[in-house]
Amino acid sequence: MKRVSNININKVAFISAALLSATIVQADIAIDSQLDYEVTGYFADSAGQNQETQRVNNSLALEVEVFNSWNDGDESLTFKPFYRIDEMDDERSHGDVRELIWNKVADDYELKIGVGKVFWGVTESAHLVDVVNQTDGVESLDGEEKLGQPMVQVLLEREWGNLDLFVLPYFRERTFAGKDARLSAGLDYADAVYESSAEEKHVDVAARWSHYWEDLEYGVSLFHGTSRDPFQTGLLTADGPEMFTYYAQITQLGIELQYLNEGWAWKFEGIHRDGMPEGTVTILAADPSGSLNTDCLTCVASNPYPGLDHTGVGEGKSYFATAAGFEYTQVGIFESRMDLGWVAEHIYDSRQENASVGAFEHDVLLANRWVANDEADSELLVGVIYDYEYEDYSLSIEGNTRLFDGLSFEIEARVFSPSRDNVTQYSLRDEDLVKMTFSYYL
Amino acid sequence: MNKIITAALLIFLGSSAFALTPQEQGLAIAIEGDKRGEGYEDSKVNLKMVLIDKKGRESARDMRVKGLEGVGEEGDKSLMIFDTPRDQKGVAMLTFTHKAKSDDQWLFLPALKRVKKISSRNKSGPFVGSEFAFEDISSQEVEKYTYKYLRDETLDGMDCFVLERIPTDKYSGYTKQISWIDKAEYRALKVEYYDRKKTLLKTLLNKDFKQYLDKYWRPALSEMVNHQTGKSTRLIYEDYSFQVGLKGKEFTKNSLKRAK
Numbered sequence: 001m002k003r004v005s006n007i008n009i010n011k012v013a014f015i016s017a018a019l020l021s022a023t024i025v026q027a028d029i030a031i032d033s034q035l036d037y038e039v040t041g042y043f044a045d046s047a048g049q050n051q052e053t054q055r056v057n058n059s060l061a062l063e064v065e066v067f068n069s070w071n072d073g074d075e076s077l078t079f080k081p082f083y084r085i086d087e088m089d090d091e092r093s094h095g096d097v098r099e100l101i102w103n104k105v106a107d108d109y110e111l112k113i114g115v116g117k118v119f120w121g122v123t124e125s126a127h128l129v130d131v132v133n134q135t136d137g138v139e140s141l142d143g144e145e146k147l148g149q150p151m152v153q154v155l156l157e158r159e160w161g162n163l164d165l166f167v168l169p170y171f172r173e174r175t176f177a178g179k180d181a182r183l184s185a186g187l188d189y190a191d192a193v194y195e196s197s198a199e200e201k202h203v204d205v206a207a208r209w210s211h212y213w214e215d216l217e218y219g220v221s222l223f224h225g226t227s228r229d230p231f232q233t234g235l236l237t238a239d240g241p242e243m244f245t246y247y248a249q250i251t252q253l254g255i256e257l258q259y260l261n262e263g264w265a266w267k268f269e270g271i272h273r274d275g276m277p278e279g280t281v282t283i284l285a286a287d288p289s290g291s292l293n294t295d296c297l298t299c300v301a302s303n304p305y306p307g308l309d310h311t312g313v314g315e316g317k318s319y320f321a322t323a324a325g326f327e328y329t330q331v332g333i334f335e336s337r338m339d340l341g342w343v344a345e346h347i348y349d350s351r352q353e354n355a356s357v358g359a360f361e362h363d364v365l366l367a368n369r370w371v372a373n374d375e376a377d378s379e380l381l382v383g384v385i386y387d388y389e390y391e392d393y394s395l396s397i398e399g400n401t402r403l404f405d406g407l408s409f410e411i412e413a414r415v416f417s418p419s420r421d422n423v424t425q426y427s428l429r430d431e432d433l434v435k436m437t438f439s440y441y442l
Numbered sequence: 443m444n445k446i447i448t449a450a451l452l453i454f455l456g457s458s459a460f461a462l463t464p465q466e467q468g469l470a471i472a473i474e475g476d477k478r479g480e481g482y483e484d485s486k487v488n489l490k491m492v493l494i495d496k497k498g499r500e501s502a503r504d505m506r507v508k509g510l511e512g513v514g515e516e517g518d519k520s521l522m523i524f525d526t527p528r529d530q531k532g533v534a535m536l537t538f539t540h541k542a543k544s545d546d547q548w549l550f551l552p553a554l555k556r557v558k559k560i561s562s563r564n565k566s567g568p569f570v571g572s573e574f575a576f577e578d579i580s581s582q583e584v585e586k587y588t589y590k591y592l593r594d595e596t597l598d599g600m601d602c603f604v605l606e607r608i609p610t611d612k613y614s615g616y617t618k619q620i621s622w623i624d625k626a627e628y629r630a631l632k633v634e635y636y637d638r639k640k641t642l643l644k645t646l647l648n649k650d651f652k653q654y655l656d657k658y659w660r661p662a663l664s665e666m667v668n669h670q671t672g673k674s675t676r677l678i679y680e681d682y683s684f685q686v687g688l689k690g691k692e693f694t695k696n697s698l699k700r701a702k
Contacts, residue, residue, distance in 0.1 A: 157694050260562070331567045377530070377570070405526060408529045439529065
């Protein structure tokens, strides 16, 4: 089943662009564009479920930023549409309004209204506290690409720190790779089901207070509303297997800490989240008698917790998760101008094997960051995420450099070595990849 | 610094009859240089940075810098916004200079909307791939060094004090700096940087000084040559303006996120 949200967003983007060009006629408009060409090669370890699929994939993405400010810079409008065309995956060919936001700076407050993006957090391995924007899941494996989030944001900057208040009137579903695409679960997605009867129109609220003292930075955040992380499980319907995606109502308390001391950056992120249903992803684990059928999706929608317990959906529960570690930087190693960073982080989820898909239950990140400090701003990050319970790991190499002003090059390689016990990761075993991206700035 | 002592030192300085130690003389010169730069309130300048490698190949970066003068014991604040290279557009750096402790510095990465605090341990590292270190481009507060007057010397026809200064911060990449300061206007015309092995690493030449508001002297060109690598970096300052009415709210972590 196809989701229609992308089409709506394209319309929004188009109408917004038309409005913007019609209303702003000042000559002061700055337009910047970035065109990405991406080519990915996949390497199968053994004949797997995707053996028939393509080995090489091409993709093009365009992001434009239109910016205009007036009132001596105290008011501005930013419009940032995005569109990607993907050779292999129709779900990845998608558009989004990354930003369409009006920003007003007054003497004692700041106001932002529109579609925007914010980032919360300090750690590298997992972004636990970062809950405002939905992940644009088809864009990248690290989950760092985000969909634009409709918001009203009030920012206060005072002696006692920074307080950001949010009203989030509309929810965006996470994007997922299509059934036949690489890095997918190999399943079609059923329509998303919400705990709230208001569905995606549930009005979420959030607040974050952050401050610093000497070399200690700290933040506390609260979020109440639709979870950006879905609960997922396989479902056997009359049309065959489908992926069931459920968005619960949650309340989350987040804490961030970062302490810089000499060459060390100590980092901690922790969340306490209430309201997430627990359950393992048991693909096709629905009642073998076939008692679930397409009609049941409606009953799921009308009743948040129907007789789905046998697939693992249960009452919303509370849990906590943490990511903690350090980055130690050696400045100018080997008497060169290069810096070498040593990153170690531990990620923990109190739900353990009942954690949601994509969560790290008991994992360690070990990485080296090389910063060349050259004229091309070259960087290389080599890391391994190791799950010490399942004894599986994934290796990643990410590097970037500038070929000349206006053209940058990025390379990413991933090797997955999941254990058979880890159901959610096992499907990735034949998805080892090398991805090269050329970014052209117009 | 106690103002009475400062004044007394300055009086002594003008008269060779009194026996001042080279340290006292050096400090007095540094304080007078700092005093002549006071009262600018705020400033704006466009900066072009040209990196030149051993073979003479050039690459350029454009940035804009806003500065806010510190009041009382507060150090200066600065906001630097990158315009090119184009992939770096919108990257911004906020610095709170402190007199007695390490500076606070934050970097804004627009793609992720992430503000990252930069470790002060980093200060000896190259600034955006150039031959300038972070510590070379930060505000030169008097308290960050100890001083020693060495001798008088003529440089490009100008009478200069030659001053040795030693960074007080243990993370500095330098064991000492030798600077040539002209006696007429107290401008640093030339600075030599000695690395941790006490060998000459770099030479900075400040050229084409212009005076603004009939008081503040600024070079139009700063050239840093690295003697050990053969690389150099030129900083070209354009469109300096002072007392333009910048406000404190333009130098905050939130302002980093909207810096354009």
